[in-house]
Amino acid sequence: MRPVVLTLLLVLVSLAEGQQRLLDYDGRVLPAQASPAWKHHGGRAVESIVDGRWVVRDVSDFSRMVRLADVKTRYERQLHELSFQWSSTAHDTFAADGMSVQYAGRRFRLFPILLPDGRSVLLTGTLQGCLLSEPSCHVKLPEDFHFDAAKLNQYRVRWTTNRANDYGFELWVNRTRVGILPGEILSGRGVALAMEFRSGRHVVDDVRWSVLEKGIRLVDVRTGHALEQLAQGRRQLFLDNALIASRSGLKRVVNPPEKYQGNPVVRANQAPWQTFRAQLYGTVLYIPEERKFKMWYLAAPRFPWEPPVTKDGRQVCPNFQFTAYAESTDGFHWDLPELGLVDYNGSRKNNICKLATECAEGVAVVYDPRDQNPSRRYKAFYWEHAVPYQGSPVKPINGMSVAFSADGKLWTEHPANPVIDQASDSGQQALWDPDHNVFRSFGRFGAGGRKVAMSQSVDFLDWSPSRLVLAADEKDGPRVQVYGMGTTFYEGLFVGLPWMFHEGTTEKLDVELAISRDRLNWHRVADRTVFIPNGKPHEWDAGIIFTASQPLQVVGNTIFVFYSAVQGDHAYNALEYAQPGDADYQKFRQRATASIGVATIRRDGFVSLDAGAEGGKLVTHVFPWPGDTRLHINADLTEGEMVVEVIDKAGKVCACSDVMRGNHYESEVDFDRALATTPQASLQLRFRISNGKFYSFWFK
Structure with missing residues (x-):
């Protein structure tokens, strides 16, 4: 042959x-x-x-x-x-x-x-x-x-x-x-x-x-979706070009969030049950009615080769994955309350939730005030897997499981777990999609390796077969992989923070931006520019960064971005570096442990369209003016200015705004004439900007 x-x-x-x-x-x-x-x-x-x-x-x-x-x-x-x-x-x-x-x-x-x-x-x-x-x-x-x-x-x-x-x-x-x-x-x-x-x-x-x-x-599906969202009063960001007919003199810029100087806010050495990992294979939610942040995170007591620990009197592996709970009023200073729910090494004085029987990894929590059953107000989606250790009895399970809780601390496991008979080995995402009235989950389960799959459910119990939705491609280079992806439903978009694993080169994980308008087709933003970069070599987040489930939490005009990090890269291995008793062992421990931090960014501030002194302009697609509403903008014009024009399809100016200057988080645009007599089925907006950053616009 x-x-x-x-x-x-x-x-x-x-x-x-x-x-x-x-x-x-x-x-x-x-x-x-x-x-x-x-x-x-x-x-x-x-x-x-x-x-x-x-x-x-x-x-x-x-x-x-x-x-x-x-x-x-x-x-x-x-x-x-x-x-x-x-x-x-x-x-x-x-x-x-x-x-x-x-x-x-x-x-x-x-x-x-x-x-x-x-x-x-x-x-x-x-x-x-x-x-x-x-x-x-x-x-x-x-x-x-x-x-x-x-x-x-x-x-x-x-x-x-x-x-x-x-x-x-x-x-x-x-x-x-x-x-x-x-x-x-x-x-x-x-x-x-x-x-x-x-x-x-x-x-x-x-x-x-x-x-x-x-x-x-077909009409571009992304443009069609953007026009629907505009009519519903949702903010129009510039993560893609869906609503942009033309632009010139404007550069799309990714704006990394500002890392909190006091990071990490929850540390690996803060409690004995998390000396190996305090890691956001977990969730942080802001509960508006309580004015409180709540955090669920993975707590691993010890390195795998160290002595075992006990959970409720049962001996388990030293790196058993507990789910711990913390809360904060400002997102920066966190309390680890004594819950008294789980016996760890003979004591209930800890912040460990009573959740899963075996290891619960990547707990994605959804707060669901719509549920009429108060015992199901909090919903958890996680990978539960048994780790046999020295003959201790375990529950044979290795799949995606769910649990329910009234307070997010004491949980009831679903008796028919696992709900998806597939493993994950990473952090999961779970969230409510209000546009389609379904819960959506994202993770490795069914993805076929370090990729992202999606499943959906109307009741959080029966989940659809998982579908691959995001993977690294030829533009990323050989051996680059998507380790996981923090996912948030934001202003009608699914905003993703993919964790990019650079295997075979730096061995580090950093975070990019991605969006989807239909939860299936994902697009990387701004030519794959890094959104959350690794820290400097001596800093706590120099090597590996993971984000929380629903990592973007909006409070007023600020977005809190929660993440965990490791100083060392993904190639660390105790057998290669040091053993207990070696001179470099403590240095290795410090570089291999995981802790939790926070960064903040202006609302809508993921990307901006930036103009210099020479100025730039943006023209939207044609759209019908959304009823009795007023145009609003989010733009930083501290050193510049903006003028907004309403034009028809022929380019004729129907109305023009005053010159806008200053820093605008949510400012109404005033026009020089009423639009009531203007045919409103075929209008466009033209923004003229100089020395400014333009984040979003919307009608309300």
Whole structure:
């Protein structure tokens, strides 16, 4: 058998009317020499052209990708077809993607596998990955169809886009229709084709991707959502361009929150049950009617190699994960009240909540004043997992669980836990989505590694199958991963703070910004600029930063951002650095423990559109003026000024504001004439700014 071959010659080719050839690669040159080139994305392999085919052998974590475009405007009923030939002698995927087609928020993966016993199977990507060991990844082939992965098979994939962006992929193998496979959701709007191998020899030839039917152009879904939110009186931030028709002279700037000088506010060495970790794999909520912040955090007593501890008289592992509680009136100074609920090492004088039987990691708490049952006012969503230790009895559990409480301290576990039979190994998010009247959870459960999946529930008990919604991509670089993501529902948006793990380079975790308007399609903000940076090498947050569940808590004109941090990076390991009794052991302990801090930022201040002395302007999309309301702005014009104009579609000025100066958190805009006589179905706003920072605008 010839070794693997993949040939590409990338051009735009005119087909019949309404048709377009996106990709036509015939193997005459190596992919790296094609135009545009298939970029090398990692690993090693021996590549050659043999008989007009791309041959890949001696593979080690090898991948190439050709990126075709970014979809600016979505289409409904647009028909695509991808065809290619491929032979594979891989005995397993080893978590590689095989062939991966990405189109505007959807992905389809396929991988033919030749088993050691000579049988062949065909795998596809699911939420669980693209794995031989995962039953959901196995494609059911027709009973009378003989499939041999090692032969050069002809594959054809067709899909038709739809408004909901949840279409499937119709597959043919050697002219035999196999069926419609579900595909996967994927963040971003990229159009790309990739090949990833970790074993075997592969031959790929005649790769063609065509748009057979152009379809019906849709209004940009993000713009449509922004117009709805504007009509509802929600603030319009500049985390994306959804409501911006044009802008010039304005730079989108990420504004990192200001870290509190007194950090950490809850310390690892503050109590004996948290000397290893006081970590916000947990939640901080501001309860307005009580004018109080409440915190639930992971408390781990000791390092894994130290002596065990006891919980309610039962011996447990030294790094058992308790859920501790703290409260504050200002967000900076915290009390750890004695709850008297859990016996820790023979004493109930501690702030440990009575929550889960086994380790509860990443407790995401929702305060739900709508619930008529006061015993369910607080709801918790967490990963519960048993850690057997020296023969002590444990409850066999490893999945996502829930519990309920009247006060957030004494909890009742749901008797049918786990509610999602999948593990997480990280912090979770849970929140109420008021626009759709459902609870949403975000975490690693079902994501297939260090990625983010989502599930939803109307009652906090029955949860939908998890769906992958955010993962690192080729722009992040090799081995960068999304460790988790703090998520808050803010002014009609899902605002995410993804924890970016730079594995293999710095080994650190920092925090970026991401948003979603539909909870499924996530977009990274401002070209992935860091939002919460690591501290300096000697500072407590130099290495690893995680945020709380619902990390953005709004109090007046201030947003509190709660996070936990470790001074050392993710590569720390006691066996590599020091052991108890060694001279450097205390230094290692200090760098490896986790504590909790807070940062603050101006309301709506995540990003701003900044203008210099030369000035800049922004024009919104056309919108109907929202009833009997007045325009308000949030802008810092301390050293500058702003003028707002109401214009019609032709650009004619219908009204103009006074010159605005100073620092405006929530200021009404006064115009020089009434708008009552102006046709209001087709108005736009034009903001002219100089030497200022523009954060948001809204109507009320």
